[in-house]
Amino acid sequence: MKRGNSLILPAWLSRRFDAHPVRRPARLPLPVPLAGVAGLVALFVAIPVVYIFLRAAGADLDDWQRLLQARIWSLLGNTLLLVAAVTGGALVIGVSMAWLTERTDLPGRKVLRWMFAMPLAIPAYIGGIVHLALLRPRGGLLPQMLESLFGQPVLTPSPLGFLGAAFILTLFTFPYVYLLSAAAFRSQHASLEEAARTLGCKSWQAVLFVTLPALRPGLLAGALLVALDILAEYGTVALLRYETFSSAIFVQLSGRYDRSAASVLSGVLVALAMIILWTELRVQGQARFTQMDGSWRPAPLTALGRWRFPMLTLALSVVFASLLVPVGVLLAWSVVALLDPQTLQEVVRTGSRGFLSFALNSLWTSALAALVAVTLSLPVAVFSVRHPSRISRFVARFCQVGYAIPGVVIALSLVLLVNRAAPVLYGTPFVVVIAYVLRHMPQAVRASEAALNQLSPALEEAARISGRTALQAFRQVTLPLILPGLLAGGALVFLTSLKELPATLLLRPAGFDTLAVRVWVWAADGFDAQAAPAALLLVLASATPLFFLLRREQLFK
Amino acid sequence: MTRLSVTHLIKRYPQAALPAVQDVSFEVEDGEILALVGPSGCGKTTTLRLIAGLERPDAGSICLNGQEVASDTRFIPPEQRGVGMVFQDHALFPHLNAHDNIAFGLRRWRPAEARQVVDDMLKLVGLAPLARRFPHTLSGGERQRVALARALAPRPVLVLMDEPFSSLDTDLRLEMREQVRSLLKTMQASVVFVTHDQEEAMYMGDRLGVFKSGSLEQIGTPEQIYQTSATRFVAEFMGNSSFVAGEVTPAGIWTELGLLSQAVDLPAAAAVEVAVRADDIDFQPHPVGNGVIIDRSFRGMHNLYRLRLDSGLELRAFKEHTTILPVGERVHARINAGHPLCVFPDTAKG
Numbered sequence: 046m047k048r049g050n051s052l053i054l055p056a057w058l059s060r061r062f063d064a065h066p067v068r069r070p071a072r073l074p075l076p077v078p079l080a081g082v083a084g085l086v087a088l089f090v091a092i093p094v095v096y097i098f099l100r101a102a103g104a105d106l107d108d109w110q111r112l113l114q115a116r117i118w119s120l121l122g123n124t125l126l127l128v129a130a131v132t133g134g135a136l137v138i139g140v141s142m143a144w145l146t147e148r149t150d151l152p153g154r155k156v157l158r159w160m161f162a163m164p165l166a167i168p169a170y171i172g173g174i175v176h177l178a179l180l181r182p183r184g185g186l187l188p189q190m191l192e193s194l195f196g197q198p199v200l201t202p203s204p205l206g207f208l209g210a211a212f213i214l215t216l217f218t219f220p221y222v223y224l225l226s227a228a229a230f231r232s233q234h235a236s237l238e239e240a241a242r243t244l245g246c247k248s249w250q251a252v253l254f255v256t257l258p259a260l261r262p263g264l265l266a267g268a269l270l271v272a273l274d275i276l277a278e279y280g281t282v283a284l285l286r287y288e289t290f291s292s293a294i295f296v297q298l299s300g301r302y303d304r305s306a307a308s309v310l311s312g313v314l315v316a317l318a319m320i321i322l323w324t325e326l327r328v329q330g331q332a333r334f335t336q337m338d339g340s341w342r343p344a345p346l347t348a349l350g351r352w353r354f355p356m357l358t359l360a361l362s363v364v365f366a367s368l369l370v371p372v373g374v375l376l377a378w379s380v381v382a383l384l385d386p387q388t389l390q391e392v393v394r395t396g397s398r399g400f401l402s403f404a405l406n407s408l409w410t411s412a413l414a415a416l417v418a419v420t421l422s423l424p425v426a427v428f429s430v431r432h433p434s435r436i437s438r439f440v441a442r443f444c445q446v447g448y449a450i451p452g453v454v455i456a457l458s459l460v461l462l463v464n465r466a467a468p469v470l471y472g473t474p475f476v477v478v479i480a481y482v483l484r485h486m487p488q489a490v491r492a493s494e495a496a497l498n499q500l501s502p503a504l505e506e507a508a509r510i511s512g513r514t515a516l517q518a519f520r521q522v523t524l525p526l527i528l529p530g531l532l533a534g535g536a537l538v539f540l541t542s543l544k545e546l547p548a549t550l551l552l553r554p555a556g557f558d559t560l561a562v563r564v565w566v567w568a569a570d571g572f573d574a575q576a577a578p579a580a581l582l583l584v585l586a587s588a589t590p591l592f593f594l595l596r597r598e599q600l601f602k
Numbered sequence: 603m604t605r606l607s608v609t610h611l612i613k614r615y616p617q618a619a620l621p622a623v624q625d626v627s628f629e630v631e632d633g634e635i636l637a638l639v640g641p642s643g644c645g646k647t648t649t650l651r652l653i654a655g656l657e658r659p660d661a662g663s664i665c666l667n668g669q670e671v672a673s674d675t676r677f678i679p680p681e682q683r684g685v686g687m688v689f690q691d692h693a694l695f696p697h698l699n700a701h702d703n704i705a706f707g708l709r710r711w712r713p714a715e716a717r718q719v720v721d722d723m724l725k726l727v728g729l730a731p732l733a734r735r736f737p738h739t740l741s742g743g744e745r746q747r748v749a750l751a752r753a754l755a756p757r758p759v760l761v762l763m764d765e766p767f768s769s770l771d772t773d774l775r776l777e778m779r780e781q782v783r784s785l786l787k788t789m790q791a792s793v794v795f796v797t798h799d800q801e802e803a804m805y806m807g808d809r810l811g812v813f814k815s816g817s818l819e820q821i822g823t824p825e826q827i828y829q830t831s832a833t834r835f836v837a838e839f840m841g842n843s844s845f846v847a848g849e850v851t852p853a854g855i856w857t858e859l860g861l862l863s864q865a866v867d868l869p870a871a872a873a874v875e876v877a878v879r880a881d882d883i884d885f886q887p888h889p890v891g892n893g894v895i896i897d898r899s900f901r902g903m904h905n906l907y908r909l910r911l912d913s914g915l916e917l918r919a920f921k922e923h924t925t926i927l928p929v930g931e932r933v934h935a936r937i938n939a940g941h942p943l944c945v946f947p948d949t950a951k952g
Contacts, residue, residue, distance in 0.1 A: 501691060501693060503689040503691060503693035504695060506654070506680070506687070506689070506693070507689060507693040507706075508695075508706070509679070510654060510681070510685060510686065511681070511706045511707035511709075511752070511756070512682075512707055512710070512756075514679070514681055515679075526695075526697055
């Protein structure tokens with residue numbers, strides 16, 4: 046029985062019982078050409094990071110001093126506070142919702158699984174735009190409604206600042222933790238909890254002392270990825286006026302053109318991200334003990350009893366805030382926009398400023414990025430999976446640095462690098478594509494590695510024995526068999542590239558608008574209704590690959 | 603003619619303390635099946651992979667059909683060696699049907715000829731009606747036969763089989779090994795067969811090579827291996843032997859089971875161990891005796907007793923199925939073999 050390997054989830058979770066047994070590495074002569082190509086890919090990925098560190102180290106001492114005196118510490122405080130709050134919030138919501146849908150008799154849990162996963166298709170800044178329009182202290186729809194209802198202003202929570210940013214970002218990042226923990230809950234042996242019960246634990250004690258600790262490494266890995274995401278987040282924090290490293294760098298770059306200060310800030314940000322990424326990679330390596338094997342059977346469901354209704358309410362309110370409200374409001378605005386002739390004209394204007402061209406720009410840049418990223422990931426994955434050694438592991442790890450380079454930093458280094466090294470590219474959309482590739486390379490590498498890991502090396506060996514060279518064996522046997530996995534990896538890169546905002550904003554040539562850029566610009570100018578159709582299209586375009594990716598998961602079968 | 607000759611083969615893995623394959627030499631004659639057997643991790647599979655060209659030896663050489671394919675200076679890649687291999691998990695290509703899997707190694711043949719060979723192979727393994735089926739729709743035994751047909755179709759110089767029956771359940775395994783052995787013999791294939799199952803090795807192999815931690819302990823016919831084991835390990839692994847301590851005297855070997863009048867090529871007073879199997883021991887109830895019955899299990903054709911001698915040594919001994927003695931009974935046990943027993947110097951006592 047061959048199961049699809051998971052991409053949204055880390056590789057260790059999808060390594061199921063049908064995976065081939067770990068085999069001693071084949072010690073054929075080191076494939077020099079393969080190692081060379083893989084090394085070149087790693088080098089390509091590494092250039093922006095190294096360059097940023099060099100720039101930061103080479104910045105004026107005055108710049109460092111100026112920044113150290115005031116900015117860096119408050120930015121560091123702000124950033125870490127937000128990262129901690131959102132990661133914690135996402136863990137609490139993600140794990141508890143996963144427990145509800147996987148381990149209890151909550152009504153409608155099959156539908157709820159989809160509802161909890163789908164917010165991944167909504168970029169956080171679009172969610173932010175909607176919630177801001179609803180809750181804004183002055184002029185927000187909800188305060189206005191309440192005022193007209195009660196005849197006097199009613200105090201409502203403001204979405205601006207720290208609390209607002211933490212709230213919005215938690216709403217749109219918890220699905221990642223949810224998917225991870227739901228899959229882990231599911232793959233866990235029933236016998237684990239049963240053993241705890243026979244040893245005298247009550248049901249809740251078994252969950253607390255056995256189930257959750259056993260999931261800990263996996264959850265930690267998920268939490269760290271959320272943390273990296275928050276470090277890189279620009280749109281939402283800028284919108285809600287909460288200053289973090291990312292937004293400060295963006296301001297330095299786009300407003301003040303102070304590249305030296307931007308480099309210093311970027312250096313610190315990337316160093317911070319590297320620490321988190323390094324921890325994540327380490328944790329991932331250890332997180333092996335929730336695998337399924339032949340004797341797996343589902344754990345019995347906990348009967349919620351009189352808690353059924355309160356728990357359902359809780360689950361539905363999460364769905365309401367993270368999925369129904371944003372999609373509903375975008376739909377309503379879109380209808381308004383399409384009914385109003387003037388807005389309609391703005392929206393559907395033809396030519397390079399038309400809706401169609403934004404959509405096409407989004408599609409081709411993201412699709413090209415997906416294609417390039419998957420292609421580049423192949424030699425790296427083959428090298429690390431089929432020729433495991435210290436060198437190949439290092440190369441594969443190096444290709445993960447994209448996770449630790451926020452969009453603004455990629456933009457900064459590309460602006461500087463392209464200017465210097467390849468001015469031909471400057472001012473073309475290809476710089477945007479390069480940024481997407483660099484940033485989303487890790488997902489492609491992980492996907493390709495996962496696909497290869499599921500394929501027994503004996504198949505390639507059988508092809509070699511039947512008279513094929515290594516390259517022929519790869520083309521005729523390996524490639525056709527891992528193609529579904531590669532497509533899924535490409536879909537993931539496509540999905541995340543579509544949503545990428547800061548790098549696109551900073552690197553696009555003048556007049557080159559994507560859906561994400563248009564939504565952002567219109568919303569920033571206050572034309573929410575005008576932005577809505579574009580935002581809706583962006584969400585739909587993301588939801589489609591997400592739907593197919595989720596269908597590959599065991600959870601949704 | 604010698605199909606395969608392996609000389610002083612050595613393979614080390616970087617992290618391992620001991621070599622995986624340590625100075626192994628053997629030959630396979632035309633039409634012969636050589637079964638390599640040993641506990642898991644003993645180097646037999648590594649040896650197979652070295653022959654296939656899937657790993658590179660650190661020293662030693664491999665000759666196929668008189669041509670050197672691996673040595674200190676040469677390394678012929680697997681695709682140019684012309685060997686066939688049946689993998690442990692069959693390794694059928696899941697994107698190709700049975701017919702195309704078998705045809706995979708016949709790329710350079712003329713199409714008509716290749717089709718003929720594939721059809722012949724399918725008939726030979728009894729799978730002609732299933733030619734268009736994909737591997738996941740085939741049963742375990744059918745997959746096994748496709749894998750075998752794929753390995754045999756290009757008429758390889760040598761067929762390598764890596765625990766080919768280990769993924770089948772017991773009944774099927776017994777049935778398959780009969781079929782496979784007769785098929786290999788029909789095609790007069792030269793085969794190196796790897797297994798960890800002693801019984802399977804004795805059934806499949808014209809000759810056996812017993813491996814222990816990377817070295818070849820003994821190579822010979824099943825009868826030689828079983829009756830005149832070269833080392834204590836071979837006697838223990840292949841024959842379920844127990845070992846009784848003894849001392850060499852001019853009259854024979856003195857053990858606690860009495861005197862074994864058998865000449866050995868060892869100095870007098872040397873400490874030895876005598877390998878005894880359950881059918882080499884006889885015992886009678888005896889009020890004093892030299893041991894006690896601690897267990898009896900009825901095996902249909904005979905009773906298998908476990909005895910504990912007064913020295914603490916536990917032995918197994920057969921008795922006819924009608925002789926039923928109670929557990930706890932004192933007995934006198936003695937050696938009653940009717941053939942020479944294997945005697946090894948007792949290394950523990952120097």
